[in-house]
Amino acid sequence: MPGDWHSKPRGSSHAPEDAAQMRLSVASRCSPTAVENGKRPARPGVVTSVYHPDEPAGILCQIGLNILPGSANLIPMSTSRETVPSMPARQTIFCDGTSRARHMPPSPEYLLTQVTDEQALDTLREQWPALATQHRYPSAFLTHQWLDAAWQWQSPDTRLRLVTARPGDRLIAACPFVARRRHRYGITFRALEFLSVPDTQECDILCIRDHESDFASSLADLLVTGLTDWDLISLNLLREDAYALQILPDVLTKAGLHTSIDKVASNPSVPLNSSWQDYYRTRSRRLKKGNNLIANRLQRKYQDIQIRHFRPGTDDKDTIHRCVEQLTDLSASSWKGRDTQNTFDQPGPRRFLKRLMQRMPEINGLSIWLLELDSTPVASELQLSHEGTISALRSDFRQELGKDSPGTYLNWKLLERMFDTDNQVYRMGPGSNAxxxxxxxxxxxxYRLTVFNNTLAGRSIRLMETRIKPVLRKLRQTTDRSSLS
Structure with missing residues (x-):
């Protein structure tokens, strides 16, 4: 692979040539300091990218002192282009022609990679654990295993746009994004969102702490001048201590992008650092009375009541296969089967569950609870455990047995057992109910962090979200108060 490199200073105003020629796929990795005879090396204020269309792993962007283009077909129209004679004709150098980063302070040299397919996602498997363990907090939903499974769910019109950063060979940051078309307020726009599924409980951009500030600045540059085919970025399910929430908003605002932060949900949880007796003593009399009525009803109606616990990777494959089939059947027979397309008998969720069963045993993080009444599975809960946190992914029960409250009984009994483990907290999943x-x-x-691009669609959505919608909400509230009085 060639190591030579030629760059132009910012400010060139030549328009790019044929757009079809701009649609190259993958960058060839070259040293930014390599210099061929008489050619100038990269220096502050100069950004250089070498693209190679035959590599299978994604889109790479080699950075000098400022991070810019992520893909040839995403570079602004002010980009200049030059073919390097010493390289094969298919290799082309693109230099950004804008001037917004001229006065930026030097930042670490990163290699940005845009992962766009499952094969390339799999190449990150070995390096991902080191990145995840050095993130601000541990989370099963930020592991490679979870994201790999989540990708199996996605619809065909969703494109993988996972961006990674490396200074050399070390993976120091990853943005698990997907791109899709959205429609809102009669506007069709291009959205970047987290790779997630309805069972995801939290999301974030992963970054090693020592690189948080530098990578945020680099990502802002990329979003403004390199990765430009987006109108809105919606980063949902962010914890208060999330990197994307704590670091990004100020940096993106300074880069000229408009942002907004909204609280979108909460994740109810139960600390497990006391005894079950101490915890249950604090619950309401109404809850305890209801539990006793359910237990008495089940004991009168059924002769055999069993709660079974299975762990993929520990139990034998035949047992887990049978358990997965029972889980799928319960999911299809629950209320979700009537009101949503998220049950495990549907193609996307089924692919997700299958991959989850394959990958999660790698970190011993998956468990299945089943309630059987007279040897018939009637309720289930799928759980994820990681670094002391148990997350209830989903609970299902047979709709026709709703009056017997099998789901409530199972949740009561498995929560009691959680207090006998070494875990610290049990999370019930986003969303509040009685x-x-x-x-x-x-x-x-x-929380949700929304970033609006300065495109026509981006400005239109921002106008609706931050100006018109709040005014309409106030008018509605005023009208409602007037009608009540």
């Missing part, structure tokens, strides 16, 4: 409120002790707030 049932969760009876059990939960504290709520983990979750």
């Amino acid at each position: 049932y969760k409120a009876r059990w939960s002790v504290q709520d983990l707030p979750l």
Whole structure:
């Protein structure tokens, strides 16, 4: 692979040539300091990218002192282009022609990679654990295993746009993004969002702490001048201590992008650092009375009541296969089967569950709970455990047995068993309702960071979200108060 490199200073105003020629796929990795005879090396204020269309792993962007283009077909129209004679004709150098980063202070040299397919995602498997363990907080939903499974769910019109950063060979940051078309307020726009599924409980951009500030500046540059085919970025399910929430907003605002932060949900949770007796003593009399009525009803109606616990990777494959089929059947027979397309018998969720069963045993993080009444599975809960946190992914029960409350009984009994483990907290999943409120002790707030691009669609959505919609909301509230009085 060639190591030579030629760069132009910023400010060139030549328009790019044929757009079809701009649609190259993958960058060839070259040293930014390599200099061929008489050619100038990269220096502050000069950004250079070498693109190679035959590599299978994604889109790479080699950085000098400022991070800019992520893909040839994403570079602004002020870009200049030059073919390097010493390289094969298919290799082309692109230099950004804008001037916004001229006075930026030097930042570490990063290699940005845009991962766009499953094969390239799999190449990150070995390096991902080191990145995840050095992130601000541990989370099962930021592991490679979870994201790999989540990608299996996605619809065909969703494109993988996972951006990684490396100074050399070390993976120091990853933005698990997907791109899709959205429609809102009669506007069709291009959105970047986290790679997630309805069972995801939290998201974030992963970054090693020592690189947080530098990578934020580099990502802002990329979004403004390199990765430009987006109108809105919606980063949902962010914890209060999330990197994307704590670091990005100020940096993106300074880069000229408009942002907004909204609280979108909370994740009810139960601390497990006491005894079950001490915890249950704090629950309401109404809850305890209801539990006793359910237990008495089940004991009168059924002769055999069993709660079974399975762990993929520990139990034998035949047992887990049978358990997955029972889980799928319960999911399809629950209320979700009537009101949503998220049950495990659907193609996307089924692919997700299959990959989850394959990958999660690598970190011993998956468990399945089943309630059987007279040897018939009637309720289930799928759980994820990681670094002392148990996350309830989903609970299902047979709709026709709703009057017997099998789901409530299972949740009561498995929560009791959680207190006998080494885990610190049990999270019930985003969303508040009366049932969760009876059990939960504290709520983990979750936020959404929205970033508006300066495109026509981006400005239109921002106008609706930040100006027109709040005014309409106030008018509605005023009208409602007037009607009540």
